[in-house]
Each structure stands twice: as C-alpha cells, then as structure tokens.
Amino acid sequence: MVDTSATDEMAIANMVESCTHRGPDHSGIIKVTDGVFLASNRLKILDSRDEANQPITNKEKSAFLSWNGFLYNFQELKNQLISEGVIFKTRSDGEVLFQWLLLKGKEGIKHLEGMFAFVFVDINKSEILLVRDPVGMKSLYYHHHENKLICSSEALCLVHSGKVDASIDAQQVLPYWYLRTSMPTASFFKNVKELLPGQIAIFGLDGSKKEVTKFAVNVATGLNSPVPNQKIFKQCLVEAILKHFTAEVPVGMILSGGADSSLLYHIWFKETGIPLPTYTIGFDSPYRGKNSDADFAANLTKKYGGGNQEIKIGPAFFLQTWEEYLSQLDQPVGDSASYLTWLIAREAKKRVKVLVSGVGADELFGGYNRHMAFKTYLKRPNLWHGVSQFLQDMPLFSRSQKKFLKGIHKNPDRTFINFAALNPVPEKLGRVLEDHYPKSGSNYKNALAYDQAFYLVHDLLKIHDNACMAHGIEGRAPFLDWTLVALSKEMSEEQLITTTPKSWIKEILIAEGLGNIAERKKSGFGLPIKEWFLHHPGFRIKMSSAILDFGNKYGGLVPKEWQSLLKHPENHIQDHYLLLFNVFLLSEWINKNTQ
Structure with missing residues (x-):
C-alpha cells in the first residue's frame, strides 16, 4: 500500500485480517518508508520455519517482497544464484524469488516459471513492481488514484482497507450476462482493476505510475522433434506431475473420474507408488442422474489405495452452505463449478494443504464441444453462414444444435466468441471482444488462445484459486506447467484440427489399461x-x-x-x-x- 496520508498501519492491518484465509500460518506487516507498507499472509508449503516468513527483506532493508504462488523452476534459479555467490538461509522458493529479483532486477522476471503474483519494492531504484504470471494462475487486483496505490490477491481485500469504496461497476453486468465474468482488467468494484496475465506494472515509491510491460511463457519443451507428438507430450506431462505433486505438506487431488484428472493420478502413482487422498462430488438420489463421477473415481482409486472421498450433496445441503460460500467468494463467476470446487476444498483442508486439479487440458488441446463445433464450422464457413438463419428456429434441433446455428456469424472470430458465450453476444459487446481476440492468422489456434485468455483465466483459474485459498489450500494444475503450455503453442493449425479432442490423453489412457475412462463421454462439472x-x-x-x-x-x-x-x-x-x-x-x- 502506498498512501502518504496513512499515519499508521490500520488500513493494511484491515487488509491482512480480511485475507487471513489465504495464508493462515503467518501474517506480517512491514513499514517500508513513510506512507509505504507491505504485508503478507503466508501459507507454509516449502520450509515451514519462521525464517521463511513474509514479507521478505534483506539486512540492508533495500528491497522487500510479498508474494503468492509456487516457483516451478526455483531449484534451477537457486543453483545459478549459488554459483554467483548468494548464500541462502531457507529452503523456500520465496527466498529464491527475492534473491533473484535483488540480483537480476525486472529484467530477470522473464526467466521465472511458475504461478505467482507478487509485489517487489526496490528502494535503491525507487520502484515498486506488481507482477502476475503469464498463464494467469494467480490474481492481482489494485486500486490506483493519483498517488495512492493499494493492491492485493483479492478485490474484497482492497475494499476492506477502508480506502476503496464498494460501488458496483454497472458496466460489467452486460459482459457477465454472456461470459459469466467481468471483462479483463476490470472487477465488479468500480475502483478496483486487475492486472492481466504476464503484466509488469511499475510504480514509483510516491505511488506514481511509470510504465506497464508484459512477458510471456518463454520455455521450450526441451525435446528435439520437428513436430510435437504424443511421446513428447507424455514426457513433459510426467515431469510436470512429479513437479506439481511434490511438496513438504500433504497433497490431495480433485478426481472427477474423467480423462484429465484420472491420467494425472495414474501417472503419479505409477511413478512413485504413493497413494493420495482424492475428492469427488456426488449427488443425492434422485439427482444423481447422469453424473457418474464418483463411481469412476472410486473404481480408479481401488487400484491404488489412498481412498476416494465422495462429497455427496443435494439442494437442501446447498441451501445450508450457500451463505458460507457466498461470504468467501471474492468476485462473482457465474459457474456452479465454483461452488463445487469450494466444497471440495472445504472438506480437503482437513487432510491436505495442496490440492491438484486437471484444469487446463481442455483449453490447451481443444477438449470442449465448442471446439468440435468450431472445427465443423471452419470446414464450410460460408455454407453454414448462409443456412444458419433459416435453420436455427426449426423445432427439430436440440439445444446444442440451436446454439451452434445461432452462434454463426460472418466473422469467424465472432462465431467462436458466440460459441464460447452462454448466448450469442450483442453487436456492441461483440466488437469489444473482437478487440481482445488473438490475431495470429490461423482461425483454430486463435480460438484456443481466446479460450485460454478468457474462459481459462477469468472463469476456471479464478474459481480454482479462490475456492482453494478460501480454505488455506494451495491449488495446483500440472497441465498448465509451462512446458505443456509451450507444447500446445508449438502445435500447428493442421495438427490441432485433424486430431480428435485430447487424443494424446486418451491414447495414453488406453495404453495404460484405462480405456473405460478414455471412452467415457465428457460431462460437465456443475450442479444439476x-x-x-x-x-x-x-x-x-x-x-x-x-x-x-x-x-x-x-x-x-x-x-x-x-x-x-x-x-x-x-x-x-x-x-x-x-x-x-x-x-x-x-x-x-x-x-x-x-x-
């Protein structure tokens, strides 16, 4: 927080208290200089000793760091720093990040790999860096007016400071109606904005805004091949699983019994022989219906031990827990998977501090029905545009077929925007969204990139982080390891279009004797x-x-x-x-x- 009118720690203390759930193991506040305060709530994952607590500083008090996340390549960075003479006092990745920034400055940010949001204060350069990882795993909200700067991992935390009013941003209602979230950079509070994935916002110690730059995922798969293939994918996935499942605290998993989460758990157990606690949503009779997640998850975990816990719910239980969920929801995301993920984390916190999910595979490798629909459209876009107006109102078509026909637009970009929305978007909103739409030159890769930038970041990842951190749990997503993100980007338009959805995942499952899961029809994760x-x-x-x-x-x-x-x-x-x-x-x- 930068506020020259602040004479004490009351405002930032209020922020710390309102976000204790994100880091229940330790809270700390540092006065950097007059009117500049830095605070942190720590969730202890690596090195639980007090020496690893935050905010982090050095003996000269020339730099300060408050951060949230997991640095995937911290060991490599640490080894490099040791070779350059740095002496470490802890085993934490937070100290590695601090020392790296201290030595390399903002130029070193492009070498970081991980999920993170952080604030780094450099006294010697009179700079404050606000940084968010380029995949968008962690959020970073801020309020900036004149020379007042307040930031946090949660928007409500800023409101609870007492220095940001809670007026609704009415302009977010329309995009939310169609997209289930606010627009990128916005929140539902008029005076609270969100840093975009990969953004580096640089401010002065006086709160003045200097510049905003951006960095991207810049890792290579590390494997020599002219074209990405299943073998490379599996090698990258195994490495990602071993990295993301490893911690100094108990680890558990959200297991739907579907292809993505089942493959993660299967590979983990095959590589280590260590069973993990897993959690699945089930529904009370007579609402169980088509949802067979719990049955598939239970059958899978019988092979490995560890035990799967089915969290069975019905409408009465939902009503009993709704107010509790609502009180811990930082920003509205109109996806009922948010409630279900929150409910799993609520139960999982009794046993684990890290919760792994299969999120990300669908967005990277085209696993949704809308991706298949867009492939169909791209084969004959002019034909579909010509007949869609005539066919869409015919009573013979199913709900999904009608959505396909109503979503078709003369512009391929707008067509996918419509496919990804709850309903076709109005013309004015459509033009705004087109400005955000990727322009790489290939229609299908643009569509996947749009899904990754919008739906993945502002729906699924926001859900995952908010639901887990509401209960003091770190959420992880191996499919979004940077090597896999890079692999998906290296795939050609032709390769992505000609392969069936997530074919590599399904082929590996079949080869591993899990064909019943590979052949299982995809079902959504949500309430009935x-x-x-x-x-x-x-x-x-x-x-x-x-x-x-x-x-x-x-x-x-x-x-x-x-x-x-x-x-x-x-x-x-x-x-x-x-x-x-x-x-x-x-x-x-x-x-x-x-x-």
Missing part, C-alpha cells in the same frame, strides 16, 4: 440446476427471488430480449438454466458485497 429448480421448492424459491430482485434493481442494464427471464425465470429453466444460475449468483453477491 434444472433438476433442482423443477423438483425442489426451496431451491426454486431461493433462485427465483434473487433473479426477480436483480431484475428490479438492474434490469435496465440487460438487453430487452432478456427482460422476460428476469420477470418469469420459471419459463426459461429448460433452455437457459445456466444463465439463470449466472444471474442468481450475481444478484446474491452484489447484495452482500457492494454499496
């Missing part, structure tokens, strides 16, 4: 919203009341064609249950957190 709404009065009343309330307060911010949904949600549950939950969550979050 439609079934609960139709058959549980309490859930229906809770959702409907919140949606009606949102319509009364903010209906003017929503396009006219959706006004009926805000007035009569029960009439839209069949076709728009995801949108209804989206509005329900936003309504509840706004009422709880904004002015």
Whole structure:
C-alpha cells in the first residue's frame, strides 16, 4: 500500500485480517518508508520455519517482497544464484524469488516459471513492481488514484482497507450476462482493476505510475522433434506431475473420474507408488442422474489405495452452505463449478494443504464441444453462414444444435466468441471482444488462445484459486506447467484440427489399461440446476427471488430480449438454466458485497 496520508498501519492491518484465509500460518506487516507498507499472509508449503516468513527483506532493508504462488523452476534459479555467490538461509522458493529479483532486477522476471503474483519494492531504484504470471494462475487486483496505490490477491481485500469504496461497476453486468465474468482488467468494484496475465506494472515509491510491460511463457519443451507428438507430450506431462505433486505438506487431488484428472493420478502413482487422498462430488438420489463421477473415481482409486472421498450433496445441503460460500467468494463467476470446487476444498483442508486439479487440458488441446463445433464450422464457413438463419428456429434441433446455428456469424472470430458465450453476444459487446481476440492468422489456434485468455483465466483459474485459498489450500494444475503450455503453442493449425479432442490423453489412457475412462463421454462439472429448480421448492424459491430482485434493481442494464427471464425465470429453466444460475449468483453477491 502506498498512501502518504496513512499515519499508521490500520488500513493494511484491515487488509491482512480480511485475507487471513489465504495464508493462515503467518501474517506480517512491514513499514517500508513513510506512507509505504507491505504485508503478507503466508501459507507454509516449502520450509515451514519462521525464517521463511513474509514479507521478505534483506539486512540492508533495500528491497522487500510479498508474494503468492509456487516457483516451478526455483531449484534451477537457486543453483545459478549459488554459483554467483548468494548464500541462502531457507529452503523456500520465496527466498529464491527475492534473491533473484535483488540480483537480476525486472529484467530477470522473464526467466521465472511458475504461478505467482507478487509485489517487489526496490528502494535503491525507487520502484515498486506488481507482477502476475503469464498463464494467469494467480490474481492481482489494485486500486490506483493519483498517488495512492493499494493492491492485493483479492478485490474484497482492497475494499476492506477502508480506502476503496464498494460501488458496483454497472458496466460489467452486460459482459457477465454472456461470459459469466467481468471483462479483463476490470472487477465488479468500480475502483478496483486487475492486472492481466504476464503484466509488469511499475510504480514509483510516491505511488506514481511509470510504465506497464508484459512477458510471456518463454520455455521450450526441451525435446528435439520437428513436430510435437504424443511421446513428447507424455514426457513433459510426467515431469510436470512429479513437479506439481511434490511438496513438504500433504497433497490431495480433485478426481472427477474423467480423462484429465484420472491420467494425472495414474501417472503419479505409477511413478512413485504413493497413494493420495482424492475428492469427488456426488449427488443425492434422485439427482444423481447422469453424473457418474464418483463411481469412476472410486473404481480408479481401488487400484491404488489412498481412498476416494465422495462429497455427496443435494439442494437442501446447498441451501445450508450457500451463505458460507457466498461470504468467501471474492468476485462473482457465474459457474456452479465454483461452488463445487469450494466444497471440495472445504472438506480437503482437513487432510491436505495442496490440492491438484486437471484444469487446463481442455483449453490447451481443444477438449470442449465448442471446439468440435468450431472445427465443423471452419470446414464450410460460408455454407453454414448462409443456412444458419433459416435453420436455427426449426423445432427439430436440440439445444446444442440451436446454439451452434445461432452462434454463426460472418466473422469467424465472432462465431467462436458466440460459441464460447452462454448466448450469442450483442453487436456492441461483440466488437469489444473482437478487440481482445488473438490475431495470429490461423482461425483454430486463435480460438484456443481466446479460450485460454478468457474462459481459462477469468472463469476456471479464478474459481480454482479462490475456492482453494478460501480454505488455506494451495491449488495446483500440472497441465498448465509451462512446458505443456509451450507444447500446445508449438502445435500447428493442421495438427490441432485433424486430431480428435485430447487424443494424446486418451491414447495414453488406453495404453495404460484405462480405456473405460478414455471412452467415457465428457460431462460437465456443475450442479444439476434444472433438476433442482423443477423438483425442489426451496431451491426454486431461493433462485427465483434473487433473479426477480436483480431484475428490479438492474434490469435496465440487460438487453430487452432478456427482460422476460428476469420477470418469469420459471419459463426459461429448460433452455437457459445456466444463465439463470449466472444471474442468481450475481444478484446474491452484489447484495452482500457492494454499496
């Protein structure tokens, strides 16, 4: 925090208290100089000794670091620093990061690999660096007005400082309606912004903004081959798994029984022989329906030991825990997977401090239905554009087929933007999103890059980090190790289009004797919203009341064609249950957190 009007630590102490859940093992505040304070809540993963606590500084008090994350290549960096004469006092990756920045400065940031958000204060250069990893695993929010700078891993933390008002940013309602999140760089608080993945924001000690630069994933796969292939993928994946599953504290896993998480656990056990606690969501009868995650997960873990814990829920349990979840939700993401991930972390914290997930594989290697739909569209874009208007209203088509037809636009970029949204976006919003759309020159790779920049970062990764850190757990994602990210980028347009979704993952599963999982039909990770709404009065009343309330307060911010949904949600549950939950969550979050 930089605020020349601050005469004491009250504001930053309030921030520390509001974010204790992220680092329950130690809290520390340092006054850097007049009006400049740095604080940290530490979750002890590597080296639990007090010597590794944060904020980190040196004996000269010439630099300070507060950070959140996991440095994948800390051992390599540490070895290099030792060869240059640096003496370490701890085993923590935080000390490695501090010493690296102290010696290499901001030019050394491009050599970091990991998931991180940090603030580094360099007294000698009179600079404050705000940095976020280029994959977007960790968030970094900030408020900057004139010479006042306040930043934190959570937006609510800034509001709790008492120096940032909680006014809602009404301009985020429209993108949220279609994307389930606010726009990049924005939050739902008018005066709180978010650093983009890979951004380095440089400020002076007086709070003045100097410049913003960017860095990207710059690692190579390390394997010599003209074209990425399954062998290289598996070698990179094994290395990533051994790296991300290793910690000095207990590690567990979110196991859906699907291809991605099952392969991670299988390889881990095959390489180490160490069983891990795993966690799966199950639903009470009669809502279990098509969701067989718990059955697949239980069958898999029987082979390895360790035991899979099924967390069984129903609408009554949801209603009992909803307020607790809402109180720990930093920013609204209208994805019911957020609640489920939070619930798993809530249970997992009894046994583990690191929770591994299979997030990222679909976005890197094209695993979603929208990716298959876009491949279909790209084969004959002009034909599909010509017939889509005629066919989309015919009653013979399924919900997914209608979405495909309604999403088609004369512009391929806009077509995928529509496919990735809950519903086709309005023209004005579409033009804004086109400005954010990648322009590498190949349609399918652009689509994957858009998914990685929008859906992965602002939905899945925000969910993963918020849900885990709400319970003092570090979330990790081996599929987003930088070598695998680099591998996906090295794949050609032709290679990505001609292969079936995540074919390498499925081929490895089959070769390892897990063909039943490879052949399992992909199912989404979410609540049975439609079934609960139709058959549980309490859930229906809770959702409907919140949606009606949102319509009364903010209906003017929503396009006219959706006004009926805000007035009569029960009439839209069949076709728009995801949108209804989206509005329900936003309504509840706004009422709880904004002015």
